[in-house]
Amino acid sequence: MDFAYDKETEELREKLLGFMDEHVYPAEAVLEQQRAELPDPWATAPIVFELQAKARELGLWNLFLAGHPEHGGLPNLRYAPLAEITGRSPRLAPIALNCAAPDTGNMEVLTMFGTPEQKKRWLDPLLDASIRSAFAMTEPAVASSDATNIGTTIVRDGDSYVVNGRKWFITGALNPACEILIVMGKTDPDAERHRQQSMVLVPRDTPGVRVERGMMVYGYDDSDHGGHAEVVFDNVRVPAENLIGGEGEGFAIAQARLGPGRIHHCMRAIGMAERALELTCRRVLDRVAFGRPLADQGVVREWIAEARVRIEQVRLLVLKTAYLMDTVGNKGAHTEIQAIKIATPRAVEWILDKAIQAHGAAGVSQDVPLAAWSAAVRTLRLADGPDEVHLRSLARAELRKYA
DSSP states (O other): OOOOOOHHHHHHHHHHHHHIIIIIHHHHHHHHHHHHHOSSTTSOOHHHHHHHHHHHHTTOSSTTOTTOGGGTOOOHHHHHHHHHHHTTSTTTHHHHTTOOTTHHHHHHHHHHHOOHHHIIIIIHHHHTTSSEEEEEOOOSSSOTTSGGGOOOEEEEETTEEEEEEEEEEEETTTSTTEEEEEEEEESOTTSOGGGSEEEEEEETTSTTEEEEEEEOBTTBOOGGGTOEEEEEEEEEEEEGGGEESSTTOHHHHHHHHHHHHHHHHHHHHHHHHHHHHHHHHHHHHHOEETTEEGGGSHHHHHHHHHHHHHHHHHHHHHHHHHHHHHHTHHHHTHHHHHHHHHHHHHHHHHHHHHHHHHHGGGGGSTTSSHHHHHHHHHHHTTTTSOHHHHHHHHHHHHHHTTO
16 A cells, blocks of 8 residues: 555645645635624635635536546545645535535535436536535434435335435525435335335425424534524425435445445544644644643643544555555455544544634634534434444454454
């Protein structure tokens, strides 16, 4: 495994670092001001469109879509250092490059499993960022850590499917630009356990689709990404050709979608940790307590050293995972994908906690991004499968070697 950047990746890194310094970091304060003035709190702020136009000019567009260079996509190993850089400004940089969830995962689903008609109608405008989308899988009434529990029904009725159910934490569904939802539900409750589910495309303006409310995450509404909605599907009728793949393929499609999503989250989280460590170092060198800089305190130096060790550990594991996804596929990298999903949020959560502590009262305030990042990273330990599910699966695979 050679993790050295090739010439093209290094050029993209330099271009992206310049874009961050010149455009993204200065836009963070602008975003705050514009969000306060938006008539629709869930809408995309104008500064995002300005950044997207600049990113497209620079060729920093759709980089996440591994295996599809025709759209700008890069192999995972080449995308990893770029995604990490965007994680340093998670509210602005990923969406500026059209590399923000849940649109990324939905584009991957449509690319892998969509029909030509579905791609033309929904994938093309998503690749162009002219619309937004949502992915409706998690439900409030069941333990969604086991995706086979899903209670939403997708019933064939002539040349249509009728969808009934309730979903929540559906990221992006409150954004007025969200035009399409990929909905997972049961088409055959009597089939084998992992063949009961299917996925269907549901336009947001279809009669019976009701966005009930935005869910809060540790008090944050995540309005930058269209919020996390609770959505009701009440006898929602869509054409049969809106089915993605075939009946009974929903669980397999979900697994194909979640693998890349998990590594993308981890890539960005490492960038978040790097910026948190930078903020910490600057803070403790600047602040004096008991007659000397905080940086002279032994406990603070331990935090900084430990943070560096943890960042390097998870970065190497993420790069190994990216390498395997590129060379042997997502299935071959299954163990590593689960490992990074467990290890990275835990490591970054610890680094953010120490960064907050080093900042004192400012650390929990709105004046620095650490508290909001901490909420987001803690959520990652639930999103795309909680720690315990991945630990269970990893242990089972390990034990099989000796059974």
